[in-house]
Amino acid sequence: MAEPTRYDLFIVGGGPGGYTAALLGAKKGLRVGLAEGSHLGGTCTNTGCIPAKSYIESINLYTQIQSAQRFGLQAQSSPPGLLTLNRRKTRIVGRLVKGIEYLLNKAGVTVYHGHAELAGKNTVRVADEEIRCTSLIIASGSQPKRPAMFDLPGIWTSEDIFEVTEAPSSLIIIGGGAIGMEMAHVFGNLGTEVTVIEALERVLATEDEDVSRELARLYRKIRFLTSARIQALDASSGFTLTVESPGGTRTVTGQHLLLCIGRQPRIPAGVPELGVSLGTSGSIEVDGFMQTDVPGVYAVGDVTGQHMYAYVAAKEAEIAIDHMTGGSRSMDYSFIPSVVFTSPEVASVGKRLSEMDPSVTRKGTFPVSALGRARTMDACDGFAHVYCTPAGKIERITIMAPHATELISWATLAVSLGLGLEEFLKPHYPHPTLAELLKEAAEDALGLSVHKP
Numbered sequence: 001m002a003e004p005t006r007y008d009l010f011i012v013g014g015g016p017g018g019y020t021a022a023l024l025g026a027k028k029g030l031r032v033g034l035a036e037g038s039h040l041g042g043t044c045t046n047t048g049c050i051p052a053k054s055y056i057e058s059i060n061l062y063t064q065i066q067s068a069q070r071f072g073l074q075a076q077s078s079p080p081g082l083l084t085l086n087r088r089k090t091r092i093v094g095r096l097v098k099g100i101e102y103l104l105n106k107a108g109v110t111v112y113h114g115h116a117e118l119a120g121k122n123t124v125r126v127a128d129e130e131i132r133c134t135s136l137i138i139a140s141g142s143q144p145k146r147p148a149m150f151d152l153p154g155i156w157t158s159e160d161i162f163e164v165t166e167a168p169s170s171l172i173i174i175g176g177g178a179i180g181m182e183m184a185h186v187f188g189n190l191g192t193e194v195t196v197i198e199a200l201e202r203v204l205a206t207e208d209e210d211v212s213r214e215l216a217r218l219y220r221k222i223r224f225l226t227s228a229r230i231q232a233l234d235a236s237s238g239f240t241l242t243v244e245s246p247g248g249t250r251t252v253t254g255q256h257l258l259l260c261i262g263r264q265p266r267i268p269a270g271v272p273e274l275g276v277s278l279g280t281s282g283s284i285e286v287d288g289f290m291q292t293d294v295p296g297v298y299a300v301g302d303v304t305g306q307h308m309y310a311y312v313a314a315k316e317a318e319i320a321i322d323h324m325t326g327g328s329r330s331m332d333y334s335f336i337p338s339v340v341f342t343s344p345e346v347a348s349v350g351k352r353l354s355e356m357d358p359s360v361t362r363k364g365t366f367p368v369s370a371l372g373r374a375r376t377m378d379a380c381d382g383f384a385h386v387y388c389t390p391a392g393k394i395e396r397i398t399i400m401a402p403h404a405t406e407l408i409s410w411a412t413l414a415v416s417l418g419l420g421l422e423e424f425l426k427p428h429y430p431h432p433t434l435a436e437l438l439k440e441a442a443e444d445a446l447g448l449s450v451h452k453p
């Protein structure tokens with residue numbers, strides 16, 4: 001029998017956590033192998049961030065064309081067909097997957113296309129091949145939650161939705177979090193009659209209350225049922241739900257149903273036998289260096305159940321590689337920005353409002369409608385809030401605005417560096433820009449905004 005191949009580092013999963021770890025490990029001189037059971041790029045590239053944003057960009061351009069006259073133009077477009085959106089997405093995804101493949105190849109990472117099973121802390125099996133490694137990173141990601149009640153054919157999750165090629169006439173979306181709201185944005189603008197059912201008292205419940213309120217107001221054509229409990233589901237002809245909400249019990253029907261109620265970690269075979277501790281949600285428990293309680297075995301990304309974002313997975317990969325190559329950086333979850341690609345976009349960073357004492361927190365706010373740049377873009381909905389301590393240290397920034405998902409990086413830098421309002425306002429903010437929204441909100445916290453209506 002052939003000797004098993006040996007690696008300094010073997011990685012299970014080729015998503016943002018896994019492939020980032022592989023590339024960084026190779027840069028540090030490690031001999032790296034990686035197994036991917038489906039497509040390189042993982043959920044993010046194939047069925048998550050990229051497909052969703054590809055659809056959203058098409059939808060946003062379509063809605064802009066609809067308002068062309070307001071820009072003095074004569075452009076027209078019929079609603080895009082889902083098949084066209086799907087083809088565009090497939091091209092973009094294909095290119096990105098090839099890019100990841102190219103980078104791994106160039107870095108000298110050996111990629112195994114197949115499902116990996118762990119046969120010990122230093123032994124992995126992919127198909128018939130046995131592989132030995134000094135360190136192991138589990139980066140197997142997550143999959144959509146699908147409670148037994150929804151385990152029926154024809155119920156879509158994010159794993160299926162980007163393969164659908166014809167928009168349904170009506171769609172029930174269960175879950176009004178980031179993914180549910182992004183999908184409501186897409187299908188609502190494709191002409192589908194959308195109902196969003198949310199168990200909590202508002203959609204985007206982790207964002208500021210006025211963000212949820214404003215979004216529900218702006219998405220007039222979408223029906224929102226909040227504080228809603230699903231009592232029964234009938235899938236005999238389309239989908240009929242019996243839903244209890246504060247307004248009483250009602251029946252909700254839809255041609256299709258999309259489940260967006262969160263994701264659960266995907267644990268490779270052999271992990272429990274290693275003695276790695278799992279948390280109550282089934283996620284792999286790690287310390288600040290992303291190491292499990294089995295030395296030399298690390299876990300990064302969604303499989304750890306923490307902040308399920310691609311950029312968090314990549315940061316965790318950095319920390320794991322740093323630790324296994326002798327570094328001492330640890331993971332800090334204090335300043336993870338959140339991003340939602342609705343229209344307008346929503347983003348926030350810093351402490352949760354529930355962690356701040358409202359009686360002492362200073363708040364500055366500024367409406368998008370008062371920005372010159374927003375007027376030129378004909379995109380005037382939204383606002384920014386800057387929250388700070390009585391001494392002026394910025395603790396949280398909330399943005400609901402065009403390109404909020406870009407502006408939040410500047411806000412994240414400020415909040416994570418613990419900047420005070422004066423420091424935040426020290427640089428010049430070019431005019432006319434959307435970044436002035438943050439400047440004006442910070443000035444308002446000091447009582448100095450000259451443009452606030």
Ligand SMILES: Cc1cc2nc3c(=O)[nH]c(=O)nc-3n(C[C@H](O)[C@H](O)[C@H](O)COP(=O)(O)OP(=O)(O)OC[C@H]3O[C@@H](n4cnc5c(N)ncnc54)[C@H](O)[C@@H]3O)c2cc1C
Nearest residue numbers: 013015016017037042043044048116141301302308309310
């Ligand atoms: C619709 C949607 C929109 C999203 N939008 C955003 C966004 O805008 N921004 C953002 O940051 N995040 C977004 N996310 C979340 C983001 O996709 C995930 O947080 C990210 O992909 C996690 O990366 P990961 O590497 O941990 O796992 P994954 O990307 O899930 O990758 C894990 C990989 O491991 C492979 N694998 C699993 N088990 C095995 C095994 N035993 N052997 C071999 N391979 C295995 C899987 O096939 C998969 O390719 C979105 C998610 C969804 C569903």
